[in-house]
Amino acid sequence: MTQDVEMKEVAAPSNSTSSAVPSTLQHLKEIAALIETGAYAREVRRVVRAVRLTITLRRKLKASVVSAFLGYALAAGSEAHARLVSYLPREDEHDMEVDTASSVTQPPVKHSLPELEIYCYLLVLIFLIDQKKFSEAKACSSTSIARLRTLNRRTVDVLASRLYFYYSYSYEMTGDLAEIRGNLLALHRIATLRHDELGQETLLNLLLRNYLHYNLYDQAEKLRSKAPRFEAHSNQQFCRYLFYLGKIRTIQLEYTDAKESLLQAARKAPAAARGFRVQCNKWAIIVRLLLGEIPERTVFMQKGMKKALVPYFELTNAVRVGDLELFRVVAEKFASTFSSDGTHNLIVRLRHNVIRTGLRNISISYSRISLADVAQKLRLDSENPVADAESIVAKAIRDGAIDATIDHANGWMVSKETGDVYSTNEPQFAFNSRIAFCLNMHNEAVRALRFPPNSHKKEKESAEKRRERQQQEQELAKHIAEEDDDEF
Amino acid sequence: MDAKLTEVAQLFERFKAASIRNDFDSAANLLSQLKVLLTEFKSLPPLFEESPNAIQELTIARDIYEHAVVLSVKTEDQDAFERDFFQLKPYYTDTGSRLPPSPQEYPILGLNLLRLLVQNRIAEFHTELELLSSSALENPCIKHAVELEQSFMEGAYNRVLSARRTVPHETYVYFMDLLAKTVRDEIAGCSEKAYDYLSINNARQMLMFSTDKELYEYISEDHPEWEVKNGSVFFQKVKESAPSKEIPSLQLINQTLSYARELERIV
16 A cells, blocks of 8 residues: 555655756646545545645745646636635736646646645635635635534545634634634534544544633533543644643642643643643743742743743742732733733632742741731731731641741741651652652553554554654644744 | 504603602512513524614614612612522623613622622622623722722722722722622631631621621621630631651552552553
C-alpha cells in the first residue's frame, strides 16, 4: 500500500511537469491524487496526510492558483464549482489565463468525489481566511457545512473536522460565535451518531470554546461532563480540551484538578505553539497561587514567554511577599492585561492568599505580637482594623495556615513554638507521597508506551514508514503552531 | 393590544397589588395563573418567535418574573427563588438587543449572588460572577455581594455583619439575616481553635448575643463540649492531644510492601 502511494507521488509530477520547479498548483494536484487514492482505498490516514500537506502550502496560495485547482478538481458546470468560484476575488486576469490554459491540457476529472468536493471547500475557506475575507469565509463555510450534513463517509471525517474548525473560526473573527452554537450542537449530535470520534472531539472543543467565549462556564461544564469521552485522536484537540477543562475547573474552585489539566496542556502542546502555551501558563500560575504555591522563577523565564508573563511575575512577587499594598498596585497597573486575559476575577480572589502569606510571615518572625501591629503590617484598611485582624487570624488558625493562639484580653497573637518536625510522622508522609508520585509517573509512562494513540494501526513500522511518520509529526507541529498563532 | 395580553396585564396588576398588601396566599395564587397564561405567548423564551406583540409580551413577562423573585424573598422560600430566578435569567441574557435593560436587573442578580453565598454554593457564585461585565461589577448591588464573599473568605466577619447596615436594596435583608447565622457558626468554629478561653462577656459580644442566657443556650445546643466555669468559656477540651510517639507500624509495613511490589515491576 505504501509503495503505491510513493509511486503515485513520484509519478504525478513527472506526468505533468512543464517547468522544473513544481508550482503550487502542481502540489495541489498531488494532494488531490492522494485524497482520491485515500477515498478509494478507504484509508483515512492518506486524507490526514493530504490535509497536513495543504497547511504547508497555505502561505503560497493565490486566487489564481485556487481557481485553477477548482477547475481541475470539480466538473466545470457543477453547482459546487460555480458556487466556490464566486467566493474568489477576481484579479490577476493574466495569471489566470495562463493557469487555466495549462489545466486544460490535463485530462479533466469527470467523476467528482465527495472527498474532493469537500477538500475544495476547505481549500477555498483556508484561502479566504488567510486573505482576511471573513464574511465570505462565513458564507463559504456555512454552505460547506450544509453539504457535509448530507455525506456519511469515514474518509470525509478528517476533512470535516478541519472544516468545522474553520467554520467556527470565521464566525469568531466576525464576532458572531453565538449564532452557530445551535448548528455546532446539531453537528456534534450527528458526529456522535456516526461514531465520528475525531469530529466529536473537534466539535466538543469548538462548543466549549464557544461557551467560554461568552463566559458560560455553567453550560460548558454541563456539556463537557455529559459528552462521551474516548481516547484522544488528535493531540492538538486533546491539548485544547485540557485547557478548557482547566479553565472551567478554575472558575469552579477545583484548583488541584485545574492545575493538573493546565500544566498537562502546557506540557503536551508542541513547542511551536507558543501562544497557546503562554495562555496555559498564565492560568496555571494563577491557579498555583490560589493553591498557596509559589511558582518557580524558571516558569517565568521560559524562552519566548518572558515578556508575556511579566504581569504575572510581579503578581507572584506580591503574593510571595504578602504585601497587600504591593498587590493592589500590581493589580491596578496591569488591570487591562488581566481583564483581556479574563483573569481579573481570579486575581480578586487572590487577595485572600496575600493576607495568608503575610500572616504566615508575621507568625514565623514574632513569638508574640499585638493584633494592632498585625493589622498595621498587613495594611488592613478598614474602620476597625484590630477586630478584623483578630477574626482573620482566628480563621487562619482554624484553617491551619498558622499555628498560634490569640489572647483576647491582652489583644495578642502568640505563635506556638514550632516543634521539631522530624519527631512527628510528617517527613514519612512527605516521603511516601513523593515515592508514590514517582512510581505513578513510571506506571503512566509504561502505559503510554504500550498503547500509543495510533495503536489501531497494527502494521509494523518499517524504516520507510518511520521516516514518513516523523515527517508527518514535523508537519503536525508546524501546523499546530500556525493555528495557534492565529488563535491568540 | 390583543385580548390575551390585556388579560395578563390585568391579572398582573392584581398580583402586584396583592404582593404590596403582603397578601402572600392570593399573590402566589395569581402568580401561578399568570405563569400558565405566559406559556401561551410564543415570543417568550425558549421559542423567541417573532410576533407583532413580542416586545410588549417580553417586557411584561420579565416584569412578572422579577416580581415573582421578590415575592419569593418576602415569603422566604429559597426554592421558589431559585426557580423563578432561572425563569427570569434568559430575559437578561438573551433579550439584551430587543428590550431596554430592566432597572431591577442588578438588584436581582445581586440577590441571587447573595443566595448562593448563603447556601455556600461558592463555585456557582463564581460561575455567575464570570457572566457579569466589568461595568456590572461596579454596580453597588453586585459589588456588595462580591465584597461580602471576599470578607467571608478572609475571615473579616465583622465586615460581613456591618454590611447588613449598608444593604443596597430592602429585599437583601432576608439573606443578610441568614448570613448572620452562618457567620456566627463560623466564628464559633474559629474561636474554639484560636482561643484557649474567652470571658463570658467577650464571648457574648463575639458571637453577637444580647444576653448571657442566649449564649448559654447556644453553647448547650450547638457546642456542648465547651466548658463554662469561673466566668469564662473554655475551649481547651476540643484541642487535639499531642501526637502520639508510637510508630504506625502496620501502615509502614503496607507502604514498604507496596514499594517492593512496584520496584519488582520496574526491574
